[in-house]
Amino acid sequence: MxxxxxxxxxxxxxxxxxxxxxxxxxxxxxxxxxxxxxxxxxxxxxxxxxxxxxxxxxxxxxxxxxxxxxxxxxxxxxxxxxxxxxxxxxxxxxxxxxxxxxxxxxxxxxxxxxxxxxxxxxxxxxxxxxxxxxxxxxxxxxxxxxxxxxxxxxxxxxxxxxxxxxxxxxxxxxxxxxxxxxxxxxxxxxxxxTAAPIELSFWMKLIERVLRARIETPEEEWELLWTLAIDSFIADRKVLEQIQETVAVTHDIRVLQRILVGIVAALAPSSPFPTCAQLSSAVHAQRIRDPFPHLSTLPYPSICLLIAAVHAHTAGHDAVTFEMLYDAFREQYRASAAAPIQVAGGSIGVSRCTREVLMRGFEHLIGEKIFICVAASSTSIAPGFARYRSALTWDDVKRAVDKMGKTSLKKWLTKAQ
Ligand SMILES: Nc1ncnc2c1ncn2[C@@H]1O[C@H](COP(=O)(O)OP(=O)(O)OP(=O)(O)O)[C@@H](O)[C@H]1O
Ligand SMILES: [Mg+2]
Incomplete structure (x- = not known):
């Protein structure tokens, strides 16, 4: 240099x-x-x-x-x-x-x-x-x-x-x-x-060198197995993709070191060789923490409100009120009841929820800080008309709905309004 x-x-x-x-x-x-x-x-x-x-x-x-x-x-x-x-x-x-x-x-x-x-x-x-x-x-x-x-x-x-x-x-x-x-x-x-090299080959060589570091081992056989395992690990296309993605985000060698330490720390007698899955979880651990990891376990009414809020946002409303979301839910319920979809003899339309149940779901979302109040709460505004902003994007809701696996909700989310 x-x-x-x-x-x-x-x-x-x-x-x-x-x-x-x-x-x-x-x-x-x-x-x-x-x-x-x-x-x-x-x-x-x-x-x-x-x-x-x-x-x-x-x-x-x-x-x-x-x-x-x-x-x-x-x-x-x-x-x-x-x-x-x-x-x-x-x-x-x-x-x-x-x-x-x-x-x-x-x-x-x-x-x-x-x-x-x-x-x-x-x-x-x-x-x-x-x-x-x-x-x-x-x-x-x-x-x-x-x-x-x-x-x-x-x-x-x-x-x-x-x-x-x-x-x-x-x-x-x-x-x-x-x-x-x-x-x-x-x-x-x-x-x-000074600048870190940006070529992927440099980073791959570095990883290879780290993983192939010589250690004193009493069993020669194990060394051979390890070498073969590293060969296939390095050659894996998915591994390459993960590394490419990481290097595109940061050129800090220390991040890569922490990822490799994560992989090695995850080795166990039951899985003694590095795998792509271990790599992705180690990579994931170095990224920003998901602020809402449990979205898919939210109660059904809350998810309905989230979908309604996403649609309201797409329609140009930056802030939503409970009444707006309740209206959107009722409309969706009516549409799905008018054209029921039957699978194996059972309806898979939107389930009915009363206003009170939805209100409870709404409060749950406020409690989880997913809905954030946009103006100071005032006693002169009825709770149904207080304005809130959703902290989630369409992608967040999509991931949660996909994980829940309810067809009616998926259809509602992807429906053009
Ligand atoms: N070209 C390189 N080849 C191999 N290792 C490197 C290279 N550049 C940096 N490193 C390693 O990366 C690590 C971080 O480097 P270093 O601490 O010098 O970075 P720095 O620029 O001082 O970062 P900071 O701005 O955070 O102080 C060290 O372990 C160093 O050995
Ligand atoms: Mg320094």
């Missing part, structure tokens, strides 16, 4: 030649941003001091400063910041509510510029990684970013300093536009992009 090589070169410049560098690593989630930064650091022939900050936890510069001081103390074993620390925690002595752990000297915020410029005077070069960089841009006056980038820019080779590299990692492609002018002018403008 070009980005990876560029990042390695940049860090090598900082570590071996003492350069001050800054760059952004930008790319979608799970595209390997953190991975290439880690790999670049691991490839260096001298270990630098690495300070990792995340915009999600360092909500302001004060927290960031504390974290920098903490990580510096941990990695250097010294408290460089001792002289910076002044009187603000002297009255904490004897406070029983304070953590009695090893104390770390925390400088006050006014020492931010001093602390940051002191980074180049340490015994080793420093790499500062700012994950979720865009969130750091929200800090007041972007003081931390200003100090870091200013230090990196003014760090010149041959002045007896150690190098410093500031790496901003973000998913936002427009991150640079978030910087204030004086901060932006101190940034080198170097941006590296």
């Amino acid at each position: 070009i980005a990876s090589q560029q990042l390695k070169d940049l860090l090598a410049g900082t570590v071996t030649r003492g350069e001050g560098n800054s760059c952004f690593v930008l790319g979608p989630r799970g595209s390997g941003k953190t991975a290439i930064v880690d790999r670049a650091i691991a490839s260096l022939n001298q270990t630098p001091i690495v300070i990792r900050l995340s915009g999600h936890t360092e909500l302001n510069d004060h927290l960031a400063l504390r974290e920098i001081a903490r990580q510096l103390s941990l990695q250097t074993g010294k408290t460089y910041l001792g002289e910076l620390n002044n009187d603000d925690d002297q009255d904490d002595d004897g406070n029983p509510f304070l953590d009695a752990g090893p104390s770390i000297d925390i400088p006050p915020p006014s020492h931010l510029p001093t602390l940051v410029s002191a980074l180049t005077t340490l015994s080793q070069p420093v790499v500062v990684i700012l994950d979720a960089f865009d969130l750091f841009a929200l800090h007041a006056r972007q003081a931390l970013l200003y100090c870091l980038l200013d230090t990196a820019q003014s760090c010149r080779v041959g002045q007896g300093h150690n190098g410093i590299a500031v790496i901003g990692v973000s998913t936002r492609i427009d991150t640079i536009n978030l910087l204030e002018k004086r901060v932006k002018s101190r940034f080198s403008g170097r941006m590296l992009r």
